[in-house]
Every structure is written in C-alpha cells, then in structure tokens.
Amino acid sequence: MRKQNHYLEYLFCHLLIxxxxxxxxxxxxNRHIDTFSFGDVVHAxxxxxxxxxxxxxxxxxxxxxxxxxxxxxxxxLPLRRLLTPYYILMGFCVGVLISADTVLYEFWQFKLNxxxxxxAASPEGTTNSVSMVFLFxxxxxxxxxxxxLTIPCIMFTPKKLSVDGLTRVWFRNISIIWTFLLVVxxxxxxxxxxxxxxxxxxxxxxxxxxxxxxxxxxSLSDDYTDEFNYLDEAExxxxxxxxxxxxxxxxxxxxxxxxxxxxxxxxxxxFGGKFVQELGGxxxxxxxxxxLIPEGIxxxxxxxxxxxxxxxxxxxxxxxxxxxxxxxxxxxxxxxSLPSLAHSLTQQGYxxxxxYAGEMTNMNKREYLLHADFQTLYDYTAFSQDxxxxxxxxxxxxxxxxxxxxIAQKDSTEQWFMAYQTLSSHEPWIVPYHRLQxxxxxxxxxxxxxxxDLIDSLRTLPAWDNLLVILIPDHGFLYEQTYEDPEFFHSxxxxxxxxxxxxxxxxxxxxxxxxxxxxxxxxxxPHKEYYWSRNVLSxxxxxxxxxxxxxxxxxxxDSTGVSIFDISADEAIREIPADEGERIxxxxxxxxxxxxxxxxxx
Numbered sequence: 001m002r003k004q005n006h007y008l009e010y011l012f013c014h015l016l017i018x019x020x021x022x023x024x025x026x027x028x029x030n031r032h033i034d035t036f037s038f039g040d041v042v043h044a045x046x047x048x049x050x051x052x053x054x055x056x057x058x059x060x061x062x063x064x065x066x067x068x069x070x071x072x073x074x075x076x077l078p079l080r081r082l083l084t085p086y087y088i089l090m091g092f093c094v095g096v097l098i099s100a101d102t103v104l105y106e107f108w109q110f111k112l113n114x115x116x117x118x119x120a121a122s123p124e125g126t127t128n129s130v131s132m133v134f135l136f137x138x139x140x141x142x143x144x145x146x147x148x149l150t151i152p153c154i155m156f157t158p159k160k161l162s163v164d165g166l167t168r169v170w171f172r173n174i175s176i177i178w179t180f181l182l183v184v185x186x187x188x189x190x191x192x193x194x195x196x197x198x199x200x201x202x203x204x205x206x207x208x209x210x211x212x213x214x215x216x217x218x219s220l221s222d223d224y225t226d227e228f229n230y231l232d233e234a235e236x237x238x239x240x241x242x243x244x245x246x247x248x249x250x251x252x253x254x255x256x257x258x259x260x261x262x263x264x265x266x267x268x269x270x271f272g273g274k275f276v277q278e279l280g281g282x283x284x285x286x287x288x289x290x291x292l293i294p295e296g297i298x299x300x301x302x303x304x305x306x307x308x309x310x311x312x313x314x315x316x317x318x319x320x321x322x323x324x325x326x327x328x329x330x331x332x333x334x335x336x337s338l339p340s341l342a343h344s345l346t347q348q349g350y351x352x353x354x355x356y357a358g359e360m361t362n363m364n365k366r367e368y369l370l371h372a373d374f375q376t377l378y379d380y381t382a383f384s385q386d387x388x389x390x391x392x393x394x395x396x397x398x399x400x401x402x403x404x405x406x407i408a409q410k411d412s413t414e415q416w417f418m419a420y421q422t423l424s425s426h427e428p429w430i431v432p433y434h435r436l437q438x439x440x441x442x443x444x445x446x447x448x449x450x451x452x453d454l455i456d457s458l459r460t461l462p463a464w465d466n467l468l469v470i471l472i473p474d475h476g477f478l479y480e481q482t483y484e485d486p487e488f489f490h491s492x493x494x495x496x497x498x499x500x501x502x503x504x505x506x507x508x509x510x511x512x513x514x515x516x517x518x519x520x521x522x523x524x525x526p527h528k529e530y531y532w533s534r535n536v537l538s539x540x541x542x543x544x545x546x547x548x549x550x551x552x553x554x555x556x557x558d559s560t561g562v563s564i565f566d567i568s569a570d571e572a573i574r575e576i577p578a579d580e581g582e583r584i585x586x587x588x589x590x591x592x593x594x595x596x597x598x599x600x601x602x
Contacts, residue, residue, distance in 0.1 A: 008065060008174060010156040015057040016049065018149055019209060022098040023048055027206050029102050033109065034202040034482060043199055044206040051193040052209035058181035060090055060211075064157065065178050071161040072171060080157045087157075091150030094211055099142035101210035107427070108307075109478050110552040111191075111205050113217035113568065118327050118363070129391075129427035191216055192569030201484045201566075201573055217325075217568060227325070227595045228567065230588040239589035243545070244531065248538035249521055254501065255297055255537075259524045260415060261468040261499035263345070264407070264458075266451055267316065267421040272304065272476025273490035275444045280487065282479075285441050288452025289471070292496060298505045302493040303546040303557070304475045305512045310363040312474035312512060317341050317372055317419070319516025319533030321594050324549045324567060330364045334601035335371035339529040341516050343373035345417045348525060351375060355403055356421040357383060358393030374419070378402070395432060396424040396450035404457045412462060421474070422447050440479060455496060465498035470519070472512065484574055486555055486562045489548040509544035509557065510536040531597075547590050556587035563587065 027041055064083055071077045101112040107129075194207035219227055231239065273279030276286050278293055279300060305315035306322035310329040315322050318338040328334055342352040353376040360366035360379045369377055380393040382402065387394045394402070403420040410416055424431050425447040429439040433446035451471065458464055471494040481488050491512070510518070517533035520526070527533065534541055545558040553566045553573065563583040564573040572584060 007156050007158055008061060008068065011061055011064060011153055012057055014152050014156065015060060015149075016053055018094075018145075019053045019057070019098075020045060020049070021148075022102070022145070022210065023206055025098075026102045026105065026210075030105050030202070033106070034200050036200060036203055040199050040203045041206075043196065044194075044203050047194040047196065048207040048209055051207075052189065052212045055181055055185035055189050056209050056212050058178060059185055060094070062178070062182060065175070068161065069171065069175070075161065077161075078159060079161060080154065080159045083157055084154055087150050087153040091146050091153065095142060095146035095149050097210045097214055099138065099145050101213070103138050105205070108551075109202075109482055110550060111208050111213040111568070112210055113214055113325075113551055114219075115217070115325055115551040118330055131428060190570065192566070192571045195566070195569050195571045201482055204569075213568070219325075228588070228591050230592060231585065235585075236589045236592050239585045240593050242543060243586065243590065244534060245538070245540040245542075246528075248517060248535035248540050249526060249528070250535075250538050250540070251521055252537050252539050254522070255495065255504075256468065256499050256522050257501050258466060258499055259522070260348075261466050261497070261523075262410075262415060262463060263350075263417045263519070264403075264467065264469045264497075265316070265419045266454070266469065266471045267313075267419055268447060268451065268471060268473045269309070269422045269425045270475060270477035271422075271425060271444060271447065271473035271492065273487060273492060274476060274479050274481065275441070275448075276492045279490055279492060282441060285436070285445050286448035288448045288455075289492060289494065292452065292455060292471075293494060293505075295496060295503055296500055297495040297503065299493040299495075299508070299510065300505055301507050301509045301544075301546075302472070302491055303489045303509070303511055303548055304473060304491045305489075305548055307475050307488075307550040309474045310365070313365070314338070314368070315511070315513040316472060316474070316515055319513050319527070319530040321513055321532040321547070321590070322549055323594065323598075324551050324554065324591075326598065327363060328601075329368045331601075332364060332367050332371075334598075335368055337601040338372070339516070339527075340372035341519070342369075342375075342417060342419075344516075344520060344525055344527070346373045346375070348523075349415055351414060351416045352418070353378065353406070353416070354419045354421070355382075355399065355406065356393075356423070357388075357390075357395075357399035357402070358423050378406070389432070390424060391428055391430055392423045392426060396422045396447050397432070397453070399423070400450040400454040404454055407458065407463060408461055410463065422450070424450070425477075440477075444477075458497075467497040468499040469496040470494070470515070471496070472515065483550055483553060484564060486548075486557060486564065486574075489546070489555060506536075508536045508541075509546050509559075510534070511546050511548070532594075545586070547587060549591070554587045554591055556583045556590075558583065558586075567591070 023045055063086055067082055071079050191208055191213055195204045274281045276289055277283045304312055306312055310327045311322040314320050314328045318340045320338055346352055352374045354369050354374040355378040358380055380388055383394045387398045425444045429443040431443050431446040436442040436445050473491050476488045513532050514534045514536050517527045517530050517535040521535040548555040552568045553564055555564045560579055561576050563575045565584050566573050
C-alpha cells in the first residue's frame with residue numbers, strides 16, 4: 001500500500017517517458033527535412049528534458065498533487081475516481097498537441113503555436129491538401145498517443161491514500177520540490193532555453209516541448225501594442241526612421257508605354273524562387289518562365305512577405321506588411337481600413353475582377369476581396385462540374401483558359417484590372433501532367449506550362465498591345481529548405497505584355513508589399529495611403545531592404561547581408577555576416593511598429 005502512495009513519482013516518470021517518446025517520433029517522422037547525427041538527437045532529448053519537460057510535467061501533475069494533499073486531510077476521498085476525468089482531459093490535450101506538432105511540422109516547419117487556430121477554422125484546407133487515408137492513419141496515431149498517456153496515469157493512481165507518518169513526511173518534501181518547479185516554470189523558462197547555435201533549427205525545434213511551445217505562444221493581452229516590445233520607444237523610433245519613406249511618388253525610370261494599361265496579375269500558388277532556375281532554383285521546372293524572362297521586366301531581388309496565401313494576398317493587393325501571428329484577411333473589421341490596388345484603380349475608372357477556381361471561403365477570402373473593391377468574383381461556381389477535377393477546384397489548365405476567355409470577351413474600350421490565382425501547385429500534388437518524376441516539382445511544372453500557354457494565348461488578342469501582365473507568387477514553398485534559408489522568401493516577379501517599354505532586369509531589393517506603390521507610381525496614381533508599400537523606383541528609396549516573416553520568426557536582408565530572428569525563442573537563427581545585431585534591431589523595430597499600428601486598423 002505504501003508503494004501506491006508514491007504515485008506522483010510514477011506519474012512524473014511516466015510523463016517524462018511519454019515526452020521522450022514524442023520527441024523521438026518528431027525526429028523520426030520529419031527526418032527527411034534536415035540532416036542530423038545521433039549526437040544531435042541526444043542533444044535535443046537532453047536539453048528538452050532539462051529545460052522544458054521537467055517543468056511541464058510538474059505543471060500537468062499539479063492537480064494530482066493538490067488532490068493528494070486533500071486526501072491527506074480527508075482519507076476517504078476516492079483519489080482515482082476524482083482524478084480519472086482530469087487524466088482523460090489531460091491525455092487528450094497533450095496527445096493531440098504531440099501528434100499535431102509532429103505531423104504539421106512536415107508542412108509548415110515551425111513548432112505548433114497559436115497561429116494554427118486561425119487555420120483550424122477553415123478545415124477545407126486540410127481535407128483538400130491530404131488524402132483520407134493520411135488523415136485516418138494520423139488519427140490512429142494520435143489515439144494511440146492519447147491512450148499511452150491516459151491509461152498508465154489512471155492505473156498508477158491509488159484508489160485511496162494509505163496515510164501514515166511516512167506518507168505525510170513524503171508529501172511535505174515533495175510539496176517543497178513541486179512548489180519550486182512551478183515557480184521556476186512561471187518565472188524563468190523560455191522557448192529559447194533549448195536553442196543551441198551548434199545544431200540546426202530542426203534539432204532546436206525537436207528539443208522544444210510541444211505543450212510548452214504551444215501555450216507560450218498565446219498573448220495574455222488583447223492590445224497589440226503589448227506584443228514584441230523588444231526595444232524601448234526611443235530606440236525603436238530611431239531604428240525604424242527612414243525605413244519606409246513618406247514621399248515616393250516620383251519616378252527614376254518609366255517602364256511602361258502608357259500610364260493606363262489594362263492589368264492582369266497572375267498569382268501563382270507557392271511558386272517561389274526554388275522553382276525558377278534564374279533565381280538559383282531547380283533547373284527545368286519552369287522552362288516557360290525562363291523563356292519569358294528575356295521578353296519582360298524581371299525583378300530578380302523580389303521577396304514575398306510571408307509563408308501563406310492569406311498573408312501574401314493582403315501584402316500583394318493591399319501593399320500591407322504581413323504579421324507572424326495575425327492574418328489580416330481574417331480580421332474583417334480591419335478590411336475597411338486597408339488600401340487596395342483594386343480600389344485605387346476603381347477610382348480611376350477601372351473595372352475589377354478576381355478569378356480563383358476553388359472555394360473563396362478559406363480564411364475569409366471572399367469578404368476581404370469584396371472589401372478590397374474587386375467588383376466581380378469568379379470562383380468554382382463559374383466552372384461546370386466536369387471541370388472541377390482538381391483537389392482544390394478546377395486545375396490550372398482549365399482556369400487559365402477561363403482567364404483567357406474572360407479577357408477576350410472584354411470590350412476594347414474598357415479599362416480593367418484582373419487578378420487570376422492558380423491552385424494546382426499545392427498538396428496533394430495531383431495534376432493532369434507527368435513531365436517530371438518528383439510529384440512536387442511536376443505540379444509546379446504544370447502551373448508553369450499553364451501560365452506559359454496563357455501568355456501565348458493573350459499575345460493573339462488585340463488587348464495585348466495595352467496589357468501589363470504581372471507574374472508573382474503568393475509565397476514560396478519549403479522544398480528541401482527550412483526557414484534558416486532566406487531563399488525561401490526569394491521569389492520571381494516578371495512584368496510582360498505590350499505595355500512594356502523594353503525588356504530589362506531590375507536588381508533592386510523589394511518586398512511583395514512594394515508592388516502596389518511601384519505599380520501605381522508607374523501609372524501616375526497617388527499612393528500615400530499605402531504606408532508599408534515603397535515605390536522602389538523612387539529617388540527617395542535610398543535604403544533597399546526586405547523584411548519577411550513566418551509565425552516563428554522574421555528575416556531582414558539589405559546590402560550588408562541577411563539576418564533571421566526567432567521571435568518565439570528570442571534568438572538569432574542566422575546572421576550572414578555578423579553585424580552586431582544591427583539588422584535584427586531594424587527588423588525588430590518594424591515588427592514592433594507594425595503591431596503598434598494594428599490597433600489603428602480596428
């Protein structure tokens with residue numbers, strides 16, 4: 001009986017073993033993402049155990065400890081019966097977090113955090129991306145983890161405590177230890193405690209306890225100004241000063257033959273520089289883009305703002321900065337405060353439309369586009385049932401043909417702005433095209449073929465002479481990359497069409513959010529309301545840089561080099577070359593200022 005009174009030690013060891021197993025599962029399941037040694041795995045297990053696991057287990061067992069204290073006072077308490085509901089709830093929550101962290105890392109390559117809740121409200125993104133077999137097998141794995149957590153906890157807990165003098169002394173001593181662990185947890189432990197510069201970001205992420213990483217990502221305040229206060233107010237203002245010049249409506253180069261071209265933006269799903277040979281990407285994935293580059297204006301230092309379509313859409317069409325933890329597309333109350341290309345061009349007499357051959361419900365896309373003044377929206381309902389053969393809707397060959405038909409039908413006297421978003425270069429990578437063996441590369445090659453065919457078709461139209469076509473991605477895709485690689489954000493931007501004055505290559509560093517101000521300046525349209533968008537061809541754009549982010553970090557690149565900072569760990573991931581933290585301070589000032597200004601959008 002006295003052995004059962006030591007149930008807290010058994011529970012403590014059991015949960016530590018579960019987190020150890022979970023960490024090994026995380027590494028084994030995602031082993032294709034990075035290369036590592038056995039010593040790296042040992043490092044992740046040890047640092048995770050010493051820095052996170054002990055304290056998280058102490059927190060998870062705080063209630064069983066407190067109930068045990070009560071059982072010392074009231075010896076008839078049915079200890080196991082009282083704690084079983086808690087074990088079931090705890091086992092479910094922890095099991096889901098361990099399993100979800102392991103499975104989702106393959107797709108997003110950051111630790112499970114509060115950001116995923118915004119995507120959980122749009123389940124079609126999950127069901128379209130993977131097969132039902134995938135979901136079923138992962139659900140079984142999650143169930144096994146929940147049972148592994150729950151059943152031993154119930155069995156280790158005695159039905160009642162056998163109370164004697166030794167038990168009281170034992171509980172007094174263990175209470176001192178428990179109090180110490182909980183105080184340390186709430187006072188000192190950080191995500192970055194497990195980070196080491198000698199191992200990769202993947203191994204550092206493996207060391208982070210998934211329960212601690214998830215709950216530590218939640219903000220305790222609804223005030224955005226309380227988030228990411230790295231710098232004091234004066235230092236932040238000094239570092240931020242001059243990064244986004246107020247006056248950039250002048251021009252140093254005229255790229256177009258007319259100030260009023262018709263404009264088509266082809267928004268290519270996930271089509272980062274990794275798939276464009278001219279940007280150092282995998283050869284032969286996008287031969288059509290390669291053949292078109294000499295015919296247009298190629299911006300070879302263009303960087304997407306973020307890692308997901310919802311953020312990239314707002315950056316591209318509203319010229320707005322992206323946020324690691326906030327998706328503006330979903331914040332409907334902020335839409336009316338955002339500028340947009342569609343609205344600016346509507347005021348100049350343009351008709352505006354948006355074509356996406358899937359559902360527009362994901363992440364509140366439809367509401368954002370309507371607020372952005374896209375007058376006509378074409379989604380999957382614009383296609384016949386026979387055409388909706390793709391996982392997300394109509395494949396790119398069908399939707400590209402629809403885009404061509406819509407343009408061909410336009411009146412020659414009409415001024416118009418149209419955005420066409422592709423969707424085939426996305427999980428689950430099933431496309432009606434089989435040129436490359438790698439299914440991911442093949443899906444991007446398919447989109448490249450469809451876009452090339454669209455451009456060739458548009459050349460045959462009279463509308464071509466006054467047309468500006470802009471090819472850009474919504475974001476990049478982590479193909480044999482991690483967020484340690486700044487090239488993830490490096491993306492193609494190519495301007496084509498009869499409105500192009502002459503082919504050229506522009507090397508200026510610029511962000512996706514700079515498209516709005518740069519394009520509007522070429523069209524002679526004011527853009528003062530685009531606070532975060534810079535006309536990169538202005539004489540006042542004297543300090544070229546790019547600022548990008550993902551839910552766990554920010555990247556800053558200028559002529560001196562590149563820095564990547566992990567905001568969840570407060571650690572520099574990469575600085576090439578080292579610059580005493582100057583680039584990171586600038587990035588922190590942008591991050592801090594951007595959150596301060598968020599409250600003004602409400």
